[in-house]
């Protein structure tokens with residue numbers, strides 16, 4: 001018998017700031033991994049979305065970062081930890097439509113200002129901390145609902 005907290009899978013992935021050629025590759029990998037583990041579609045979709053938005057934010061606004069993935073029988077946990085400019089006003093950054101994206105970023109189709117609020121909405125647990133001039137730390141948990149007890 002495994003304890004509920006025992007990790008079934010753990011890994012971490014490097015994200016390079018400013019490189020839009022590879023942007024989205026970490027979330028694609030994580031999505032494929034979770035699908036392969038046969039997690040419920042809804043869990044895979046939500047985990048992929050929060051990872052994608054976190055990854056794009058690291059590429060757009062940080063120097064570099066790392067995305068940590070942990071899967072247990074009860075939840076998927078994703079942490080995005082970057083080194084970079086950080087966020088001075090988190091409450092403002094969380095608002096729908098607020099964005100400091102440059103024209104270059106907008107031309108590529110990013111910068112709608114919905115990333116952080118979508119991350120919060122799609123996570124069962126979400127925490128963001130940031131140090132200006134140092135970096136930003138996002139933690140997201142997506143619960144895996146069990147349809148039947150004892151299976």
Ligand SMILES: Nc1ncnc2c1ncn2[C@@H]1O[C@H](COP(=O)(O)OP(=O)(O)O)[C@@H](O)[C@H]1O
Nearest residue numbers: 057061086093099100111112113114115116136
């Ligand atoms: N990892 C990060 N490092 C620094 N600033 C960030 C980071 N993530 C988000 N931000 C800031 O928060 C704002 C809102 O982010 P988000 O909701 O994802 O919208 P968007 O990326 O479309 O601007 C960004 O425009 C940026 O100013």
Ligand SMILES: [Mg+2]
Nearest residue numbers: 056057115116
């Ligand atoms: Mg964003």
